[in-house]
Amino acid sequence: MAENPSGDLRLVQLSKEFDTFTAVHPLDLTIPQGEFFALLGPSGCGKTTTLRMVAGLEEPTSGAIYIGDTDISEIKAFKRNVNTVFQNYALFPHMRILDNVAFGLKRRGDKNAMAKAQEALELVELGHTAKKKPNQLSGGMQQRVALARAIVNRPDVLLLDEPLGALDLKLRRQMQIELKRIQADVGITFIHVTHDQEEAMTMADSVAVMNAGRLEQVGSPAELYDRPASTFVANFLGQSNLLTSRITGDAGEGLSSADCHGYPILVATENIPDGVSDVFVGVRPEKFRLGRHGRNQLKGTVTDDSFTGVATQYLVRLPWGFEVTVIQPNDGSPRAKVGENVDISWEPGSEFILDASQDEDAGMLDTGLRHG
């Protein structure tokens, strides 16, 4: 609550080991108060386990969880001022909607529980369903009830475990906007667990990307997209073209020259990781342009095109056989045909550069399609 600041949520060397595997390796993470924070990663990456440890539903193997200066890791779930919106809502089927929402307030003996619950239902625009039972509501409505049931308690931190996973695409978009609005209204720290990178990017102020029980990178959506710290993040968030290259020397004006399969290209020196010369030069598909518009130019052959209305997506085969994805906005410029020889170009500095000693396919969903 704004008038009674509870402080940031801090995870310190938090880990969880199960009998047969380590779900979460010791991780450190600070989530500023009032932020909409997303924990993003593929299924099994440890994001839900991390969330459950914060909720108190899973006991950490080691480490501590702080809200402000208070260590809550030893406090039982039912005494924590943290509430969760569960993946499949977990509404109590034998209670009316209003009783579901009032459940938390009544446990702490709030005398105005019913009135506050009704108010929370109005907030999610479901005031008229108060007397119904959960199974009489649609999935999207149940979702909003689950949200109201958690928010009404004014927790220090609200945890959302894949809350939109069971909804269809259209409803999901609607709920994303709705969640943003409600978070802005109530000002509670939201931690949103999801495997949907688009959802994380559109909703969150900051995103933490997790993989195999470890944090890969934490930052704003734009930072993660434009400056991914690993091939995993580069591939998991949006599409990436990773060009295997070697840094060859300084080219002045903050640029360095590099050799990409025998072709000279320029990169921004500040993007080069320290002490590395074998690199992946990563270029997002929309940074490429068809034609000779940028200072870096390569030749290729169009092998596939798909028109999506807003843009056209091409697959272009480079001279050494590697295929890159190029997205051309539908801005009136001439479109290329399959089989046509084209120039592709991009500006130095629009790239990101990663150490080539890592797996270039990490985090890719369609593995095995592109190798070069």
Add this chain to the structure above:
Amino acid sequence: MKWIKKHLLLFAALAVLGYLLLPNVVVAVFSFNSPRGRYNYEWNEFSAAAWLDPCGNPGICEALGLSLRIGLTASVVATILGTLVAFALGRHRFRGRSATNLLIFMPMATPEVVMGSSLLTLFVMAGMPSGSLNITIAHIVFCVSFVVVAVKARVSSLDPRLEEAAADLGANPLQTFLRVTLPLAAPGIAAGALLAFSLSFDDYIITNFNASPSSITFPMYVWGAAQRGTPVEIFVVGTVMFLVALSIVVIGQILSSRRERKA
């Protein structure tokens, strides 16, 4: 012809229903008979005498009372024990869980004659004189299995996340159990309790092994009476039992359908 074809399912259903209900109808009709001899097997003339004085036959209401007492005690104790066992088996993974699962089914699988005689042996060895206490203990033994089966089916279909949600919303373990787990498991527990009661009320073989002359249950009374004649009062009690069971089912149906419509 077409009409018959169209309603074939209805005919079949009515035939099955009639087949199932016919014995009850006969019992109800003959409870208004005034038999010529001691056996109430042939229709003689209408009489409501038995209905006006159902306890008229010596011992019948004592037997009925004993059966109800044993049935209630056995079903209450078996329901409590069985519910606890069902929660343990349905919720927790522990050493000997599958062995327990198997042992719980043993009383259901054991022939009643075997169980009755072995329980008698046990009671004799323990120096416990036959009587209603031994009968109650025996009934609890076989009722527990049925309660466990009924409740476990319900418990294992419960979503454990509901309990997590309750804890997350600030309910301590006791509140979680009373407000979330128990209400959700209630239909299974109620089904188990009703099943236990009817099994206990109905049992003859195991009861007969462990009874004493002063502990005659209703089924034993009926069996004993049938040796010398069939008093009409038995038909009255039978009819009443059937009507009570029927009205419990009907009331339950009405309540649940009304709740659904209201919600």
